[in-house]
Amino acid sequence: MTTVDLPLVRASGLTKHFGDFEAVRGIDVEVRRGEAFGFLGPNGAGKSSTMRMVACTSPRTGGDLRVLGMDPDVDGPRIRSRIGVVPQEDNLDTELTARQNLEVYGRYFGLSRAHVRSKAVELLDFAQLADRADHEVEPLSGGMKRRLTIARSLVNDPDLLLLDEPTTGLDPQARHLLWDRLFRLKQSGVTLIITTHYMDEAEQLCDRLVVMDGGRIAAEGSPQDLIARHSTREVLELRFAPGDQDAVVPVVTPLADRVEVLPDRLLLYTADGDGVLDAVHARGVRPLSSLVRRSSLEDVFLRLTGRTLVD
Amino acid sequence: MTHTRERAVSRRGSGLVLRIVPPGLYSGRGGVIVERALVVNRRAWLAIVSGFFEPVLFLLSLGVGFGQLVSEVAGPGGQPLSYATFVAPALLAASAMNGAVYDATFNIFFKFKYARLYDAMLATPMGPLDIAIGEISWALLRGGLYSAAFLLVMLGMGLILSPWALLALPAALLVAFAFAAVGMAATTFMRSWQDFDLVQLAVLPMFLFSTTFFPLSVYPAGVRVVVQVTPLYQAVELLRGLTTGHVTWAALGNVAYFAVMAATGVVVAGRRLAGLLLK
Numbered sequence: 001m002t003t004v005d006l007p008l009v010r011a012s013g014l015t016k017h018f019g020d021f022e023a024v025r026g027i028d029v030e031v032r033r034g035e036a037f038g039f040l041g042p043n044g045a046g047k048s049s050t051m052r053m054v055a056c057t058s059p060r061t062g063g064d065l066r067v068l069g070m071d072p073d074v075d076g077p078r079i080r081s082r083i084g085v086v087p088q089e090d091n092l093d094t095e096l097t098a099r100q101n102l103e104v105y106g107r108y109f110g111l112s113r114a115h116v117r118s119k120a121v122e123l124l125d126f127a128q129l130a131d132r133a134d135h136e137v138e139p140l141s142g143g144m145k146r147r148l149t150i151a152r153s154l155v156n157d158p159d160l161l162l163l164d165e166p167t168t169g170l171d172p173q174a175r176h177l178l179w180d181r182l183f184r185l186k187q188s189g190v191t192l193i194i195t196t197h198y199m200d201e202a203e204q205l206c207d208r209l210v211v212m213d214g215g216r217i218a219a220e221g222s223p224q225d226l227i228a229r230h231s232t233r234e235v236l237e238l239r240f241a242p243g244d245q246d247a248v249v250p251v252v253t254p255l256a257d258r259v260e261v262l263p264d265r266l267l268l269y270t271a272d273g274d275g276v277l278d279a280v281h282a283r284g285v286r287p288l289s290s291l292v293r294r295s296s297l298e299d300v301f302l303r304l305t306g307r308t309l310v311d
Numbered sequence: 312m313t314h315t316r317e318r319a320v321s322r323r324g325s326g327l328v329l330r331i332v333p334p335g336l337y338s339g340r341g342g343v344i345v346e347r348a349l350v351v352n353r354r355a356w357l358a359i360v361s362g363f364f365e366p367v368l369f370l371l372s373l374g375v376g377f378g379q380l381v382s383e384v385a386g387p388g389g390q391p392l393s394y395a396t397f398v399a400p401a402l403l404a405a406s407a408m409n410g411a412v413y414d415a416t417f418n419i420f421f422k423f424k425y426a427r428l429y430d431a432m433l434a435t436p437m438g439p440l441d442i443a444i445g446e447i448s449w450a451l452l453r454g455g456l457y458s459a460a461f462l463l464v465m466l467g468m469g470l471i472l473s474p475w476a477l478l479a480l481p482a483a484l485l486v487a488f489a490f491a492a493v494g495m496a497a498t499t500f501m502r503s504w505q506d507f508d509l510v511q512l513a514v515l516p517m518f519l520f521s522t523t524f525f526p527l528s529v530y531p532a533g534v535r536v537v538v539q540v541t542p543l544y545q546a547v548e549l550l551r552g553l554t555t556g557h558v559t560w561a562a563l564g565n566v567a568y569f570a571v572m573a574a575t576g577v578v579v580a581g582r583r584l585a586g587l588l589l590k
């Protein structure tokens with residue numbers, strides 16, 4: 001149990017069925033102590049189903065799963081006492097204030113009243129909600145509710161924190177504030193598992209991640225690894241007037257390592273974006289606009305699945 | 312920090328319940344739900360107090376007002392009782408039923424379906440059976456206060472004829488427990504607010520016809536059997552026997568009836584909640 005290199009989560013051949021539908025189709029994952037691990041995938045990939053199995057709130061259909069070295073089917077309550085869960089949808093207790101949400105939740109873990117009282121003060125501070133401590137939670141903004149939910153998940157000083165789409169639906173400022181809090185947690189040694197369909201979030205927060213699609217894992221590695229392995233250094237994006245795009249594809253295809261055709265633009269994968277752009281112009285192709293950028297996880301996803309992450 | 316955690320784990324309850332339910336459904340921590348309810352209701356005590364008045368108003372209207380028109384009613388052993396003495400224990404039984412059913416259906420459906428409160432609880436070491444037991448305990452605590460207050464009113468009005476009435480409070484709690492457990496189990500089958508009309512359809516006729524307001528002898532023999540199997544009839548019999556001092560071995564039958572009803576309700580509610588929430 002105390003072995004430092006024992007993985008906190010180890011899944012092999014893990015599956016989850018809902019009736020006939022296979023939401024998770026046999027995945028292998030290992031999360032090590034102290035890392036921030038990500039599940040990157042579009043809606044319906046099976047991220048939440050996986051998280052709920054790890055959180056011991058959804059029994060697995062098949063395969064093997066160990067969380068903190070224990071089997072969720074046998075030791076669910078014991079595992080849950082040592083993890084923190086931020087579900088995809090906030091489920092704060094709307095009949096309680098922010099402070100009471102933390103205190104009462106701590107009591108569900110069997111923590112003493114005195115302990116949860118001081119813990120709540122500490123966590124309200126961490127979540128930057130001290131001035132809202134005794135307010136109802138319903139009127140709080142989306143970002144504040146999210147921070148309170150994260151604070152709540154920390155009430156038992158978890159060894160492992162599960163965050164299901166922590167920033168979906170938040171405005172950019174609220175997202176950055178939240179990322180900052182998650183960074184601090186990571187720095188303090190908490191192991192994080194994060195699901196997201198934002199590639200910038202995955203790149204910012206995750207040491208290692210898996211790309212998930214249709215209940216399967218398509219690739220695994222650090223963000224830099226994945227980009228190096230599955231994409232080129234640069235990408236040239238070309239936009240055309242509606243209807244013009246199809247005619248251009250055969251012309252530009254020989255110029256790049258690979259071309260992806262999206263409904264609204266062409267992506268040309270290459271080590272040298274500017275060089276290819278010059279070549280495109282030299283062939284008489286006149287895009288409405290062009291952009292050279294570095295490859296991202298979005299490109300990795302497109303490469304692996306043929307689809308975009310956010311539609 | 313580690314020591315608090317160790318304690319949290321070792322405090323998991325033990326005993327019979329743990330042996331008959333699958334692991335993970337119960338961690339012996341239902342009391343925290345009562346604690347939550349106390350926090351929620353700290354500021355809502357007026358609403359709680361108001362719940363006490365309903366049966367008292369019924370008692371004043373029917374027992375005292377309407378009772379003037381009725382000279383005497385035959386009590387449990389056939390002895391003549393004033394109408395107020397006859398109707399008061401039945402109102403106690405009916406209010407135990409109504410309070411428990413209301414708490415276990417409307418309130419729980421809301422928390423379950425809309426507030427997602429139980430999803431949050433199940434991410435902690437608590438299990439579905441903790442939720443069932445905790446919610447039912449809270450309903451009982453509140454119902455117990457109402458029952459005790461109502462019994463005091465009966466005492467003040469001279470409607471208690473026997474020291475057996477001391478057992479009326481635990482008996483009323485048992486009745487409430489059974490109704491709350493079955494109500495909660497029923498709630499886990501409900502899909503929308505419309506389904507609650509069915510609850511009314513079960514509760515209201517029982518309230519009106521389970522010998523609450525008139526003795527069983529008014530019914531023809533065939534109908535009597537139907538009335539006698541209803542839980543409210545069983546409750547009225549038990550409580551009327553205790554407050555009027557006519558206690559027979561049949562009271563044990565009533566107690567057994569509610570013990571079975573309560574145990575079945577808790578197990579079904581716990582399992583159904585597990586099936587619905589732990590998908």
Ligand SMILES: Nc1ncnc2c1ncn2[C@@H]1O[C@H](COP(=O)(O)OP(=O)(O)O)[C@@H](O)[C@H]1O
Pocket residue numbers: 018021022023041042043044045046047048049050590
């Ligand atoms: N309780 C459920 N019952 C039936 N199907 C479900 C249930 N939960 C999820 N699914 C289905 O499983 C698939 C994966 O869902 P989910 O794990 O929520 O994906 P993600 O979190 O990656 O968006 C989806 O197609 C979803 O409709």
Ligand SMILES: [Mg+2]
Pocket residue numbers: 044047048049088164165
């Ligand atoms: Mg999801």
